[in-house]
Amino acid sequence: MKIAxxxxxxxxxxxxxxxEGDQISWGDAPLVINPxxxxxxxxxxxxxxxxxxxxxxxxxxxxxxxxALKHALAMGCGEAVLISDPALASADASVxxxxxxxxxxxxxxxxxxIFGKQAIDSDTGVTTAMTARVLAWPAITLVSKVDQIGVxxxxxxxxxxxxxxxxxxxxxxxAVLSIAKDYGEPRYPSFMGIRKASKAEIPVxxxxxxxxxxxxxxxxxxxxxxxxxxxxxxxMIEGASAQEIAEKLxxxxxxxxxx
Numbered sequence: 125m126k127i128a129x130x131x132x133x134x135x136x137x138x139x140x141x142x143x144e145g146d147q148i149s150w151g152d153a154p155l156v157i158n159p160x161x162x163x164x165x166x167x168x169x170x171x172x173x174x175x176x177x178x179x180x181x182x183x184x185x186x187x188x189x190x191x192a193l194k195h196a197l198a199m200g201c202g203e204a205v206l207i208s209d210p211a212l213a214s215a216d217a218s219v220x221x222x223x224x225x226x227x228x229x230x231x232x233x234x235x236x237x238i239f240g241k242q243a244i245d246s247d248t249g250v251t252t253a254m255t256a257r258v259l260a261w262p263a264i265t266l267v268s269k270v271d272q273i274g275v276x277x278x279x280x281x282x283x284x285x286x287x288x289x290x291x292x293x294x295x296x297x298x299a300v301l302s303i304a305k306d307y308g309e310p311r312y313p314s315f316m317g318i319r320k321a322s323k324a325e326i327p328v329x330x331x332x333x334x335x336x337x338x339x340x341x342x343x344x345x346x347x348x349x350x351x352x353x354x355x356x357x358x359x360m361i362e363g364a365s366a367q368e369i370a371e372k373l374x375x376x377x378x379x380x381x382x383x
Contacts, residue, residue, distance in 0.1 A: 125275055127180070131165065136155070143349070166307065182224070187206075194326070199310070217343075249302075264302075266286070267282050270301075280299055
């Protein structure tokens with residue numbers, strides 16, 4: 125069984141984002157693997173371990189994205205590939221989906237393509253479904269558990285998280301999954317895994333290598349403007365009892381025209 129898991133390099137979640145001219149900057153904050161993608165890697169490894177499979181990590185980005193791939197290797201992925209090309213500098217989710225689909229077709233015989241729920245920098249959460257659409261594969265999003273993989277019959281049964289609870293679904297392989305946090309805590313990279321990953325030579329594929337041409341993004345950013353600074357004010361409402369405080373708060377809300 126061959127599993128492709130996709131990871132992205134993003135600014136650390138503690139980064140303070142600012143606008144410098146027309147460029148977004150996160151200062152000196154480090155670049156890390158997208159936290160949601162760690163859950164995807166964990167799911168891919170668990171499925172591979174249970175089904176005698178192999179896991180290949182892929183990422184699209186600049187050379188620095190190799191660090192996110194090395195994190196996936198340290199967790200236990202067997203191989204990693206970086207897709208990098210100057211023509212992809214302004215790629216959006218629609219472009220990424222087409223590139224990922226082309227990479228999967230180049231790899232051949234992929235049974236599962238696994239993504240994190242979303243990326244913390246763009247927060248679109250649509251790449252999974254878009255990739256499935258390009259491949260014409262079924263998609264199961266927000267997966268919290270994979271109940272069974274039928275390797276011989278090419279079937280999968282899984283549970284997905286919803287606001288109301290969970291859904292049980294069955295589908296055919298190959299398929300595309302996105303993984304929810306409920307799947308389970310990602311494993312820590314082992315010391316030996318970190319050492320092995322640090323020495324790994326990660327191949328780099330260009331658009332030509334995956335037999336794909338540059339495609340135009342559906343979403344572009346003609347202008348970036350920092351939001352105006354807000355002067356937040358607050359007022360502490362005091363009273364002898366909770367009821368008195370609640371009454372004062374209600375009067376204040378009405379006076380401000382909120383209600």
